[in-house]
Amino acid sequence: GQNIDQPTExxxxxxxxxxxxxxxxxxxxxxxxxxxxxxxxxxTFLSYNVLDGLEEKGRFSSFLSRSKGYSYLLLKELQxxxxxxxxxxxxxxxxxxxxxxxxxxxxx
Amino acid sequence: xxxxxxxxxxxxxxxxxxxxxxCKPISGHDYxxxxxxxxxxxxxxxxxxxxxVPIDDSGMPEDRFSAKMPNASFxxxxxxxxxxxxxxxYFCASSLWDRVSGNTIxxxxxxxxxxx
Numbered sequence: 001g002q003n004i005d006q007p008t009e010x011x012x013x014x015x016x017x018x019x020x021x022x023x024x025x026x027x028x029x030x031x032x033x034x035x036x037x038x039x040x041x042x043x044t045f046l047s048y049n050v051l052d053g054l055e056e057k058g059r060f061s062s063f064l065s066r067s068k069g070y071s072y073l074l075l076k077e078l079q080x081x082x083x084x085x086x087x088x089x090x091x092x093x094x095x096x097x098x099x100x101x102x103x104x105x106x107x108x
Numbered sequence: 109x110x111x112x113x114x115x116x117x118x119x120x121x122x123x124x125x126x127x128x129x130x131c132k133p134i135s136g137h138d139y140x141x142x143x144x145x146x147x148x149x150x151x152x153x154x155x156x157x158x159x160x161v162p163i164d165d166s167g168m169p170e171d172r173f174s175a176k177m178p179n180a181s182f183x184x185x186x187x188x189x190x191x192x193x194x195x196x197x198y199f200c201a202s203s204l205w206d207r208v209s210g211n212t213i214x215x216x217x218x219x220x221x222x223x224x
Contacts, residue, residue, distance in 0.1 A: 031210040042199060042215040043151070050210055087151065094139060094205070095164065096213055098151040 002026045004099035006088050011105045012078055020073045020102045022088035033089040033096065034062050034073045043087055047073070078106045110134070112216035114200050120222045126188040129219045131200030132181055141201040141213060142175055142185050151199075157183065190223045197221070 003025040012018040024032070031050040035043035049055055049064035049071060061074040075082055085101040113132040121127055133140045141156040155165040160177045168175070172191070177183040187194055197220050203213040 033210075033212065042217050045212050045214065048210045048212060091210060094158065094211055095153055095156065096141070096211075097153065100150045 002090065002092070002097040004088055004090055004097060006086075006099045006102045008100070009103045009105070011107060013107050014078055014080060016078050018075045018078060018104060020075070020086050020088075020104070022071045022073070022099060024069050024071070024088070024090050024099075026069075026090050026092055026097070028092035029066065029090060030093060031091040032062075032064055032071050033091065034060075034071075035087040035089060035098075037085045037087060037101065039084070046086075075104070080106050080108065082106050112200055112202050112214055114198075114216035114219050116219055117217065118220045118222075120224065121190055123191055123223055124189045125223075126186065127190045127194075127221060127223075129185040129198050129200075129221070131183045131185070131216060133183070133200070133202030134204075134214060135181070137202035137204045137214075138180075139203040139205065139211065139213070140177060140183050141203075142183070143199040143201060143215075145197045145199060145218075146195075154185070187221075190221075192223045195222050 006022045034046040037043040047062040054063045059076045064071045083106045085103050087101045088099040089096045115130045142154040145151045154167045155175045157177045175185045197218045199215050199218045201213040201215045203211045205211045
């Protein structure tokens with residue numbers, strides 16, 4: 001089975017940094033993904049980690065530790081448009097299973 | 109490039125009616141996924157296809173749900189008969205397997221279904 005945990009909500013100030021943690025226990029692992037979903041819209045791809053370590057993409061970075069079943073998404077220089085839900089997802093074979101998502105609210 | 113295209117975007121139907129949701133994947137993609145999203149259960153995988161063949165339908169909630177992919181550019185998800193608890197957003201997604209992207213999936217805009 002799949003068990004993917006992430007915090008329900010986080011609030012941060014514009015310009016700040018927020019780290020969203022994700023822990024997983026899955027029957028198989030072929031990679032970890034982060035998606036962003038604005039209210040009323042579809043999820044959009046942010047990042048993909050298959051090996052341990054940090055992947056950086058502009059203001060967003062994602063980290064993976066396979067031995068610990070742990071990942072985080074780091075959002076730097078927060079902007080109001082970053083207010084959204086962030087979904088952690090684990091790939092097992094060709095299936096992608098999603099966590100419940102973390103709603104990030106950015107305040108001015 | 110056009111993304112995943114879904115129709116209808118919104119549908120309101122009465123309990124007991126048949127609902128058909130449609131999807132056109134990204135051209136050249138070899139995997140197609142149907143997901144359902146609700147507040148209570150989040151994003152759940154219903155079924156996925158590889159090269160038009162259903163591979164795993166273990167997420168399909170019950171026999172009222174069926175999905176087909178008659179060709180590489182079209183898929184349907186049918187609910188018959190529909191029930192109020194089927195109200196949700198249904199997303200179609202597609203991907204192209206390659207080692208670099210890890211089979212990153214791309215979502216359509218979703219079909220918002222309300223069964224009254």
